[in-house]
Amino acid sequence: MTEKIVCAGCGVPIQTEDKENIGFAPPSALKRDVIICQRCFRLKHYNEIQDVSMTDDDFLKLLSEIGKTDSLVVKIVDIFDFNGSWVPGLHRFVGDNDILLVGNKVDLLPKSTNHNKLINWMKQSAKELGLKPIDTLLMSAEKGIGIEEVADAIDDYREGKDVYVVGCTNVGKSTFINQLIKQFGGGGEQLTITTSQFPGTTLNFIDIPLDEEQILYDTPGIVNHHQAAHFISKKDYKLVMPRKEVKPKVYQINEDQTLFLGGLARLDYLNGGRRSVVCYVSNDMYIHRTKQEKADELYQTQFGKLLAPPSDYKGEVPKLKRYDFSVKDKEMDIVFSGLGWITIKGTGAKLSAYAPEDIGVTIRPSII
Ligand code: GDP
Numbered sequence: 076m077t078e079k080i081v082c083a084g085c086g087v088p089i090q091t092e093d094k095e096n097i098g099f100a101p102p103s104a105l106k107r108d109v110i111i112c113q114r115c116f117r118l119k120h121y122n123e124i125q126d127v128s129m130t131d132d133d134f135l136k137l138l139s140e141i142g143k144t145d146s147l148v149v150k151i152v153d154i155f156d157f158n159g160s161w162v163p164g165l166h167r168f169v170g171d172n173d174i175l176l177v178g179n180k181v182d183l184l185p186k187s188t189n190h191n192k193l194i195n196w197m198k199q200s201a202k203e204l205g206l207k208p209i210d211t212l213l214m215s216a217e218k219g220i221g222i223e224e225v226a227d228a229i230d231d232y233r234e235g236k237d238v239y240v241v242g243c244t245n246v247g248k249s250t251f252i253n254q255l256i257k258q259f260g261g262g263g264e265q266l267t268i269t270t271s272q273f274p275g276t277t278l279n280f281i282d283i284p285l286d287e288e289q290i291l292y293d294t295p296g297i298v299n300h301h302q303a304a305h306f307i308s309k310k311d312y313k314l315v316m317p318r319k320e321v322k323p324k325v326y327q328i329n330e331d332q333t334l335f336l337g338g339l340a341r342l343d344y345l346n347g348g349r350r351s352v353v354c355y356v357s358n359d360m361y362i363h364r365t366k367q368e369k370a371d372e373l374y375q376t377q378f379g380k381l382l383a384p385p386s387d388y389k390g391e392v393p394k395l396k397r398y399d400f401s402v403k404d405k406e407m408d409i410v411f412s413g414l415g416w417i418t419i420k421g422t423g424a425k426l427s428a429y430a431p432e433d434i435g436v437t438i439r440p441s442i443i
Pocket residue numbers: 125126179180181182183214215216217218242243244245246247248249250251296317318319
């Protein structure tokens with residue numbers, strides 16, 4: 076029966092099962108005369124954006140609709156989960172529209188991070204993934220760092236056009252937009268935020284007026300199936316995902332040693348003499364050092380036990396994918412998407428990194 080009811084605010088079919096999904100309303104809401112979904116409820120009463128996710132098919136429709144518009148696209152990624160929070164294929168669908176790339180959660184990086192190097196790495200990675208952004212910026216939506224710069228850049232690059240904000244779930248899109256609402260809505264003025272339905276889909280956009288004519292559209296977040304957040308439980312995700320500025324942890328390692336980041340990543344140091352490596356991961360992450368000859372067996376027998384997180388993983392011990400790296404003449408970071416990175420101090424080293432398929436592993440010039 077419930078699927079026949081539609082939201083009086085935005086028109087999506089109402090459902091009462093899945094809080095995270097579009098059209099959710101608590102069962103008690105069905106007793107009301109006028110039924111609206113939770114997202115519209117929050118918007119109406121608190122002027123607050125709540126993120127919802129959607130299916131891949133709907134998402135493709137949405138992207139190609141954006142491609143038909145003349146607009147600026149703001150793509151938000153989580154700098155701690157760059158690969159995992161990358162919206163795949165965006166550039167193919169948004170047509171000729173400019174894309175502004177924004178890396179969020181910069182507050183999690185140690186203060187000594189070189190933002191220019193990080194931005195260069197983001198540009199390089201974007202290029203490898205087929206995207207050439209008009210500009211690349213960093214911010215912390217939660218701590219309010221860089222928001223003004225991003226707002227100014229949006230204003231400059233949009234050249235009077237509408238703006239679409241896209242990103243995977245969890246990148247901080249709602250936090251960012253709620254900050255914008257606070258800023259644009261400053262001076263005691265209440266913004267009139269509405270929702271509009273996207274043609275041919277069950278999606279609704281949230282419209283935030285930028286000026287008399289132009290609008291900023293919040294789009295539902297896409298679930299990237301390669302996001303670490305979907306591979307591990309919510310409880311583990313909280314532990315793995317840094318919540319505060321990460322404190323570097325230094326290890327002296329020999330050629331025959333291995334470091335494990337819980338049971339989620341492994342780094343074998345193969346060649347290059349005794350040296351130090353620095354782990355930039357959640358302060359709660361368990362780091363385990365062992366001899367390489369014991370590493371395979373340890374992983375098989377201790378995954379989810381000593382080597383945790385994950386602490387409540389269901390199913391078989393995941394297969395790890397191997398990546399071989401050599402550090403030649405520049406200090407490098409080995410990045411485990413969603414977990415953080417390990418800086419290999421000095422030059423001239425050979426290493427192998429391992430992680431489950433869903434956690435992307437890349438190398439970049441050191442950003443500290
Ligand atoms: P959305 O799914 O993209 O809308 O993401 P949310 O805005 O709901 O944020 C996802 C999670 O990331 C929440 O736990 C936020 O508190 C957190 N978050 C968002 N922005 C930041 C940020 O700038 N820094 C940090 N450390 N966390 C953030």
